[in-house]
Amino acid sequence: xxxxxxxxxxxxxxxxxxxxxxxxxxxxxxxxxxxxxxxxxxxxxxxxxxxxxxxxxxxxxxxxxxxxxxxxxxxxxxxxxxxxxxxxxxxxxxxxxxxxxxxxxxxxxxxxxxxxxxxxxxxxxxxxxxxxxxxxxxxxxxxxxxxxxxxxxxxxxxxxxxxxxxxxxxxxxxxxxxxxxxxxxxxxxxxxxxxxxxxxxxxxxxxxxxxxxxxxxxxxxxxxxxxxxxxxxxxxxxxxx
Amino acid sequence: xxxxxxxxxxxxxxxxxxxxxxxxxxxxxxxxxxxxxxxxxxxxxxxxxxxxxxxxxxxxxxxxxxxxxxxxxxxxxxxxxxxxxxxxxxxxxxxxxxxxxxxxxxxxxxxxxxxxxxxxxxxxxxxxxxxxxxxxxxxxxxxxxxxxxxxxxxxxxxxxxxxxxxxxxxxxxxxxxxxxxxxxxxxxxxxxxxxxxxxxxxxxxxxxxxxxxxxxxxxxxxxxxxxxxxxxxxxxxxxxxxxxxxxxxxxxxxxxxxxxxxxxxxxxxxxxxxxxxxxxxxxxxxxxx
Amino acid sequence: xxxxxxxxxxxxxxxxxxxxxxxxxxxxxxxxxxxxxxxxxxxxxxxxxxxxxxxxxxxxxxxxxxxxxxxxxxxxxxxxxxxxxxxxxxxxxxxxxxxxxxxxxxxxxxxxxxxxxxxxxxxxxxxxxxxxxxxxxxxxxxxxxxxxxxxxxxxxxxxxxxxxxxxxxxxxxxxxxxxxxxxxxxxxxxxxxxxxxxxxxxxxxxxxxxxxxxxxxxxxxxxxxxxxxxxxxxxxxxxxxxxxxxxxxxxxxxxxxxxxxxxxxxxxxxxxxxxxxxxxxxxxxxxxxxxxxxxxxxxxxxxxxxxxxxxxxxxxxxxxxxxxxxxxxxxxxxxxxxxxxxx
Numbered sequence: 001x002x003x004x005x006x007x008x009x010x011x012x013x014x015x016x017x018x019x020x021x022x023x024x025x026x027x028x029x030x031x032x033x034x035x036x037x038x039x040x041x042x043x044x045x046x047x048x049x050x051x052x053x054x055x056x057x058x059x060x061x062x063x064x065x066x067x068x069x070x071x072x073x074x075x076x077x078x079x080x081x082x083x084x085x086x087x088x089x090x091x092x093x094x095x096x097x098x099x100x101x102x103x104x105x106x107x108x109x110x111x112x113x114x115x116x117x118x119x120x121x122x123x124x125x126x127x128x129x130x131x132x133x134x135x136x137x138x139x140x141x142x143x144x145x146x147x148x149x150x151x152x153x154x155x156x157x158x159x160x161x162x163x164x165x166x167x168x169x170x171x172x173x174x175x176x177x178x179x180x181x182x183x184x185x186x187x188x189x190x191x192x193x194x195x196x197x198x199x200x201x202x203x204x205x206x207x208x209x210x211x212x213x214x215x216x217x218x219x220x221x222x223x224x225x226x227x228x229x230x231x232x233x234x235x236x237x238x239x240x241x
Numbered sequence: 242x243x244x245x246x247x248x249x250x251x252x253x254x255x256x257x258x259x260x261x262x263x264x265x266x267x268x269x270x271x272x273x274x275x276x277x278x279x280x281x282x283x284x285x286x287x288x289x290x291x292x293x294x295x296x297x298x299x300x301x302x303x304x305x306x307x308x309x310x311x312x313x314x315x316x317x318x319x320x321x322x323x324x325x326x327x328x329x330x331x332x333x334x335x336x337x338x339x340x341x342x343x344x345x346x347x348x349x350x351x352x353x354x355x356x357x358x359x360x361x362x363x364x365x366x367x368x369x370x371x372x373x374x375x376x377x378x379x380x381x382x383x384x385x386x387x388x389x390x391x392x393x394x395x396x397x398x399x400x401x402x403x404x405x406x407x408x409x410x411x412x413x414x415x416x417x418x419x420x421x422x423x424x425x426x427x428x429x430x431x432x433x434x435x436x437x438x439x440x441x442x443x444x445x446x447x448x449x450x451x452x453x454x455x456x457x458x459x460x461x462x463x464x465x466x467x468x469x470x471x472x473x474x475x476x477x478x479x480x481x482x483x484x485x486x487x488x489x490x491x492x493x494x495x496x497x498x499x500x501x502x503x504x505x506x507x508x509x510x511x512x513x514x515x516x517x518x519x520x521x522x523x524x525x526x527x528x529x530x
Numbered sequence: 531x532x533x534x535x536x537x538x539x540x541x542x543x544x545x546x547x548x549x550x551x552x553x554x555x556x557x558x559x560x561x562x563x564x565x566x567x568x569x570x571x572x573x574x575x576x577x578x579x580x581x582x583x584x585x586x587x588x589x590x591x592x593x594x595x596x597x598x599x600x601x602x603x604x605x606x607x608x609x610x611x612x613x614x615x616x617x618x619x620x621x622x623x624x625x626x627x628x629x630x631x632x633x634x635x636x637x638x639x640x641x642x643x644x645x646x647x648x649x650x651x652x653x654x655x656x657x658x659x660x661x662x663x664x665x666x667x668x669x670x671x672x673x674x675x676x677x678x679x680x681x682x683x684x685x686x687x688x689x690x691x692x693x694x695x696x697x698x699x700x701x702x703x704x705x706x707x708x709x710x711x712x713x714x715x716x717x718x719x720x721x722x723x724x725x726x727x728x729x730x731x732x733x734x735x736x737x738x739x740x741x742x743x744x745x746x747x748x749x750x751x752x753x754x755x756x757x758x759x760x761x762x763x764x765x766x767x768x769x770x771x772x773x774x775x776x777x778x779x780x781x782x783x784x785x786x787x788x789x790x791x792x793x794x795x796x797x798x799x800x801x802x803x804x805x806x807x808x809x810x811x812x813x814x815x816x817x818x819x820x821x822x823x824x825x826x827x828x829x830x831x832x833x834x835x836x837x838x839x840x841x842x843x844x845x846x847x848x849x850x851x852x853x854x855x856x857x858x859x860x861x862x863x864x865x866x867x868x869x870x871x872x873x
Contacts, residue, residue: 077744091735102732105725106744153743335838338794342834349828458783462655469648500663507652514649515639
């Protein structure tokens with residue numbers, strides 16, 4: 001498998017606070033990688049460094065061997081990277097169909113974009129809401145619209161920041177299905193808190209702690225790692241569901 | 242030597258004028274994050290109170306300027322907050338537009354009541370001679386009032402209960418409410434304070450410019466620009482922006498004409514905002530108020 | 531795709547407007563015609579801000595700057611060249627380029643919202659102050675004296691292209707101005723229906739998301755801002771023609787203020803609303819100016835207050851929402867200002 005994304009010594013400091021220290025991170029094509037870690041571990045900050053929402057103070061990040069660290073977000077997006085932010089960032093004043101069509105329009109012709117939007121609308125199961133303003137939808141549905149927008153633009157790499165946040169259990173399962181579908185055609189990186197959700201989507205897990213990578217491996221390996229347990233829970237046992 | 246003293250005095254005077262012009266707006270912007278575009282009209286009202294009280298009701302001039310004007314306009318401000326501003330919390334652009342409607346209305350009402358001519362009060366202080374140069378004693382008074390206002394405001398925010406609650410609400414309104422501060426009352430008093438300061442500014446500057454219903458329009462642009470340039474810290478922001486703009490406009494005026502001084506001030510503001518998009522205190526003196 | 535009546539409405543409206551513009555000069559007396567002419571000129575100005583603010587989300591406090599630049603560019607141009615053809619293009623190009631420079635300075639510097647308002651305000655004030663102080667014979671561009679606060683009088687008005695001897699009559703001027711308004715309206719409607727237009731509206735809705743989809747938001751805003759500046763400049767040129775006179779008042783704060791009020795009352799998110807509001811409010815202000823009991827500024831302020839507090843979406847969108855609730859029994863639309871390109 002080829003290397004899709006690689007960071008070398010990537011990090012950012014705010015004043016004296018090293019939110020992310022020098023991180024070396026490698027992602028291969030086709031992976032479904034999860035980034036986890038306790039609060040303040042730096043995983044969301046690292047995510048923002050990858051997506052271009054934050055500029056690094058040191059280190060580099062390369063996507064398909066091209067340097068992306070320091071580029072503005074729209075340039076990074078153009079290279080084939082789809083991004084879902086921590087709070088849903090969608091076009092509230094436009095309807096669902098228009099949101100999806102806009103996402104597809106940048107890289108596809110008008111007709112193709114319309115078809116992609118139709119297709120995606122069905123995949124995210126919101127066909128009956130096609131003319132509803134996204135601002136009027138429930139929180140979970142808005143997250144799906146955002147996922148749909150990413151799907152419709154057919155990116156090579158997908159970065160998702162807490163896609164299951166604030167969802168009910170049923171919604172979480174559906175989101176997991178959607179993400180696995182996305183993974184069929186794109187490489188995916190997910191930042192999440194919800195352990196159940198991580199378990200549902202499996203893949204490789206990278207654990208962050210205090211701005212650096214603590215451990216990496218499968219879900220089972222990582223949850224049994226004593227260092228990881230200590231980072232999350234002090235010296236208590238993790239209960240297996 | 243005397244020339245240097247006079248020149249420095251003029252610069253300090255320009256800074257003091259900008260401070261008095263903007264401090265009311267800064268209080269409201271810094272503490273409530275809203276822009277009150279009727280600020281100029283509050284100043285105009287303060288000017289009219291001073292003129293009317295002195296000429297028609299024979300109140301001693303110092304009392305009309307320093308007590309009556311701020312009190313009246315402050316109460317009026319609290320009324321405006323209750324009727325108008327309260328309904329538009331969090332909507333900065335809408336508040337700007339609504340207060341702008343208020344400003345047009347107040348100018349129109351003043352024109353209907355007072356007519357379109359300038360009324361004045363004569364400056365109550367004599368000129369001062371420094372060596373070979375003459376300067377206005379009133380100019381010194383303006384500086385003194387500006388200093389007093391800044392010190393008084395600082396003391397209010399630092400040492401009083403109200404000041405503490407106001408600063409807390411400024412930083413995090415919901416948390417302050419959870420701890421027992423009443424945000425509605427804080428906002429009401431804050432807006433009233435801002436209005437009172439505007440009224441004071443208008444009254445103090447009245448002997449220098451005269452009072453006319455359209456006076457507000459000539460003040461609001463400079464006040465707006467100074468406050469945004471200063472950033473959200475009330476005292477440090479206003480002082481630093483007024484300082485920068487005051488110096489620049491006076492120096493340029495000295496080397497050319499007052500018009501170029503104005504233009505220099507505006508250009509400085511443009512550059513400032515481009516370089517420091519959150520205003521001066523968005524980047525420097527962050528923890529000050 | 532079947533064409534909805536809703537989409538045909540603007541085209542039908544324009545045909546009707548074109549007919550009116552052609553026919554009205556014969557029916558109206560000169561005074562009414564001249565009043566209507568200035569209303570249409572201002573409506574063009576309102577259209578420019580309706581475009582950049584209502585659709586582009588750029589709240590410009592200094593739209594009068596481009597209006598004034600257009601007026602002065604035309605005046606200086608025609609006084610120097612003698613024929614009005616090139617000066618008209620100059621009146622569009624100069625403000626458009628100026629807007630492009632300003633736009634580059636602001637958008638590529640990440641300036642937005644209230645800070646953008648401050649910069650645009652400062653610019654219009656600078657222009658006002660500078661032009662106000664150009665009295666005296668040493669201030670001139672070519673053979674055009676700038677005139678300071680007295681302005682530039684006796685400006686040669688539009689002539690038939692490349693034929694300076696045949697100056698347009700007031701009736702023809704009215705038709706030209708009406709035609710310009712209709713063409714600009716149709717042009718902007720077409721632009722907003724295109725992919726570019728939809729992206730512009732998306733940027734207004736959520737600039738971050740538009741950027742994350744890969745659209746260059748700064749470039750889009752720059753183009754919108756420059757286009758708006760050019761149209762405002764055209765309005766300025768026509769203004770200079772209407773009165774054969776231009777003064778620094780065109781850069782005034784009061785002028786910028788009026789434009790914003792027209793767009794608020796007419797509605798953000800529509801092109802036709804602000805045109806209607808502009809004509810209506812100007813006619814209202816003219817009536818009020820004739821009587822002495824109520825100050826016209828007071829009425830304008832009251833109108834602005836009422837709209838911001840009670841009808842924040844403006845006249846046309848509010849009426850549209852009411853109509854759809856009455857006739858289609860759909861659930862009430864959200865309070866978010868939707869980018870309905872209704873008319």
